[in-house]
Each structure stands twice: as structure tokens, then as C-alpha cells.
Amino acid sequence: MSPVLSVSAVKKTYKSGQVALHEIDLTVQKGEIFALLGPNGAGKTTLISIICGLVSMTSGQVLVAGHDIVRDYRAARAMIGLVPQEIALDIFATVEDTVRFTRGLFGRRGAPDRIEQLLRDLSLWDKRGARTMELSGGMKRRVMIAKALSHDPDILFLDEPTAGVDVNLRRDMWEIVRRLRDRGVTIILTTHYIEEAEEMADRVGVIDRGRLVLVEETAALMRKFGKRRLSIMMQQRMEAIPPELASWPLRLEAGGERLVYDFDAKAPDTGIPRLLRDLGTAGIDYKDLETSRNSLEDIFVDLVENGA
């Protein structure tokens, strides 16, 4: 099967001299949910903007379902819907008008039924006559989504879809994403939360300082890097790990006040109950326990340490 998106050797140097993308190669299959995971400034928005035609690439090639985005931009763009990172709406237009406008702009015949369905799905139907400036931030974002879906795109780009988004919208958005996927729509989203990538994506691409450092199936990525960490606060400072605990992969941190144990949350046996028993047997008192998730930063540290 030929990929729905194929990015080859795409580089971007902004006029300021900032190199935003070094050389990106990426293919995405039809119907996939792909997450671009990376910290702020990694180049996620730049990559999406290039594919969608908002930013020109310095060199490289992008094909959307085989259509070159420069030479054959009409065919390529007609397939794409984009919800950008920042809300940008014609504040004087009504909700319905602005959604209809996007559909027209993408060359599609007016379809009142389709627009109505879309507005209902996004809980915007009651607000269809309101000007966008009268809406709350969450509602504005819903309008942005409705616009992006107005022309029934085959590929949907969501740039940081949950940044500053309330619980309801988040839930609705994931519901929409699932429904779109069932219809065969390819979804490419960016995020800097690993949980979000894990929750939604089939595959994850990790991007850092303009380089795609890793592309993995989400399950494989989580197996490798999705570790959790148990931090045990000591009652008394510890100079060294006692021999009774030598069989455990433990680390001392914070000058001996914290004992750290990394474990795989998905493993059948995390080992935590046994570890705590062993601590008791060794007569080590602790005052607090805390578990945390491997953060994106930890993944980068891991990647660098493992020379990936």
C-alpha cells in the first residue's frame, strides 16, 4: 500500500537563520493515527505547516497520496484539513458562515446537511448564528475543528489539540478522532505529552531540535521508555544501598534522602510489594512514597544515553 503521506529529506531554515528542520523523512499510512511528540521548539508546527502549505520548505519533497504538495498543490491540499495550534477566526463571521466559507474555499459544493451534522457533532448547533467573537475559548476551538472537517478531508492535522482545552472538549475531540479513524481518515497530531501520544496514537514520531530521532509503534515505544518511577523518601539519610537490597536495581538520590526504583507499569509484576517488604526486613524506615511517569525529558535522556 502506498503511503498517504510521504515526507522526504525536508529541510527548513527560516529567514532568521534558524534551522527548524534538519532533514526529515517520514511516511504515514492511510487510516493511521500518528503522533509527533516533542518539546516546545522541536519543529512540530513547522513540519505540519510545510505539509499544509503555510510555510515553504528550504529543500525536500512532500507527497500527499502521491500528489506533490508544490506541483500538484490543488489535489494535495483538497485532501487535508488543519486545526492549527492557535485559534484564528474571522471574529465578525457567524459560526455557520465561517464553517461554510471553509468548505467553499476548498472547492466543495454547499451541503447544509453536512454542515448541520458537523455542528451538532461538535455541540455548536445552538451557537450557529453567534459571531465567533462571542464564543468562549473552548467553543472557538470547536469552530476551528468544524472548519477543518468541513470539506471532509482524508488527512486531518491537529497541532497541539489539547493545549489549554477543557475536559469536555478533550473527550469530544478523542471521540471525533476515533470516529474519523473508523471512516479511514488519517490523523496526524502533535503533542508534548507522552500520555496523549500513548492514549491515541498507533505510531509515535519523536522529534527534537529539528530531527526525527525515533519512529515507533506506540506499544513498542511505551515498552522501551514508558517506565514509571517509585521514589522512596528516607527517614534517615543513607550512605550506601545496604547489601540486603543489592539484588534490586536501586539508585540513591538527593544526597541519600531518596531511593529511586524504575519499573515497567505494564509488567505483570512490578515488584513493588516485594521491594517494600524487603525494605522492612532490612529495617529501613521511610516517610513517604511517590510514583511518577517517565517524562518526555527522560525519554530524550534515555535516547541519548543509548546512543539512538
Place this chain on the structure above:
Amino acid sequence: MSGLNFRGIWAIYRTEMARTRRTVWQSVATPVITTVLYFIVFGGAIGSRMKQVGGVGYGAFIVPGLIMLTLLTQGISNASVAIYFPKFTRTIFELLSAPISSTEAVFAYVGAAATKSVMIGLIILATATLFVPVRVLHPGWMVAFLLLTAVSFALFGFIIGIWAENFEQLAIIPSLVVTPLTFLGGAFYSIDMLPQPWRTISLFNPVVYLVSGFRWSFYGVGDVGVATSLGFIVAFMVLCLALLWWIFRSGYRLKP
């Protein structure tokens, strides 16, 4: 999808015209009130002490100039705001991501801005007939000048809107260049009335040619020949088109 995106052009055109309807007071009332004021000041107060100019009463003489003045300023401001505002509010991302060519987008935006200025020009003409007897000797030419001027200056405004990076830049060309040129462009006088060397210097003012040609279509008299006027405005339009072509080719100030 291949071929022209007519629905896209129509979507932009319709949205721009809807904006006009929403702001109908600003769009229509302002130029009409301004025109009436011009008539009171120039036509009434000053014109009553003036003889005829080129065989035409002074009040009627200034009508074509007034319409031209409005076409220039409205065309520029409508088109420049139409494209600058989406840049300012970042909604331009949608235009850039749509399967619509630059030419199609220009066609829609400039078409809407020109439609609006032609409408206002006609409203002013209708208003003027309430004050003074207006004749149109060459209606075909009148319409041609009206359309050509409206389209050329909408194109010019579009370029300013693309070039401008802030509101000051958006305002600077209209206020620093266009307004002085229109006032010195023979809208309120025939350049024959000027002493030398101003008469010769005026011939370097492009607006003189527009006003002269347009006035000729009304009264059959002009400061310069009608062919010269027509040649000038066509040349200006071609210049604007060439500039736009270069802008889109180079992606100047639209895409980072």
C-alpha cells in the same frame, strides 16, 4: 480535483461582500456624506464665485474628480484591509492551506473591493445629480474608466496589504502618497488654471490622467488626451499585475 476553484473564488467574494453589508454605514454613508460636504464647500461656497471651467459649471465640473477620488481611496483601502486583516488575525492560514491559486484569490479579493468602489462611485454620481446637472457624453468610456480605475487601485491596495507588516505601514502609502496626489490631481480644478511650473509638474502626477480621462467621458473636455489617459491607466494596471506576479512567485511576505 483539477481546474479552477470557482467555488473557492465565490466563497471569498461572497464573504467580502457580506462584510460590506455588515458595515453598510461606514461603507456607503461615509463617502456620501463626504461628497455632500465637498459639494457644499467647493460647489456651493467656492463654486458660486467661480466662472465655468471649460464650458461646464463648477459644481458639475468637480463631479468626475470626486468620483475618481473616491474610487482611488476606497479601492485601495478596501483591498488592502481585505488582505491585511487576515494576516493580522492569522486567519490567512486558511487561504494558504486551501486548494486555491494566488491568481484566484486575487481575483476574488480584488473583484470584491472593486465591486464595492464601483457601487460607491455610482452612489456618489446619483447623489451629485441632486445638486448639479450632470451629463455623460460618452457612457461607454465612463463605465470603462470606472471599472479600470476601480480594478487597478484595488490591485494596488492588495499589494499594499500584502506588503504592510503593521497598521502604520498600511496607512502610510494612502495618506502620504495617494491623498496628496489626488488633491493635486485636478479633481477640483483644471490644470490649465495652475501657474507654471506647476502645470508642467502636474503632468507627472498620475492622478491627473485618471481624472482627465474620466472627466472627458462626462463633458468631452480633459487636460490631456483621452488616449493618453487610457494608456496610463492600463499601464498602471499592468504594473500592479507584474508586481503581484513577482510577489507570489517569490512568496514575498506571505509564507515564512
